[in-house]
Amino acid sequence: MKEFNAYLNFSGNCRQAMEFYAKCLDADVQIMPFSQGPMEVTPETKDMVLHSRLSKGDQVIMASDCPPGTPMTVGNNVSICINCESRDEVDKFFGSLGEKGNVILPVQDMFWGAYFGMLTDQFGINWMLNFETPKAS
Template sequence: MARINTYLNFNGNAEKAFRFYQSVFGGELFIQKMKDTPAGKELPEKEQNCVMHVSLPIGKNNVLMASDIMESSGQRLIPGNNYYICLHTESRNEADQLFEKLSQNGVVEMPMEDMFWGDYFGCLKDQFEIQWMISFNESDQ
């Protein structure tokens, strides 16, 4: 496995939180807003400026990442569901194997598939209620 990172969820304040984390840890933020995604213009106006993805490198090989929840998609932030463990794999095959094993007796939130941002990606909640994101990007190899 290439690396493991923490992925956080926020209720509309991901950018503010990450600007704070940047002031603590330094580093350069990457921020993509919901309005800049392929379906962004179809979202309610109040959600268009929410964060689809933000990342902040911390140290040598760690990245703190996050997004805002989308209430229009039925998402609700409840303490305890505001994080994911994000596994970045070294191959599509490894991604599929980990996804299959972790999802046994769990709930698949998004099956593994190619995403518009370039990753092969999926997410799930395992049988112990732990949330996982599995991601592979050919360019990381």
């Protein structure tokens, strides 16, 4: 395992929160709106945050707005994201953490160039397993 970090979910105000955190922590922030993703967007959702990454040195917090139709409630607004070293490690952790849990998104290749899956474990904790596919040089 390379690292793990928190992933926060917001209800439409992710950009404001992450820009605030970046200012407070003197950190860098990258923001990708829904309009840059593969799904169709409406005028109301195009500027919502699909993914953001706040970083300072080796420390990272990631966040997004909940997709339309997915209500954000306390309890589902934080996930633990594990950045794995291989596809096999993603599969191993996904299988073991998912025992008696619920799959949110089956492990699959994603549009941002990662092998990724999401689940809620038997204790109600949300997990994201991610392996960044090496870029061809």
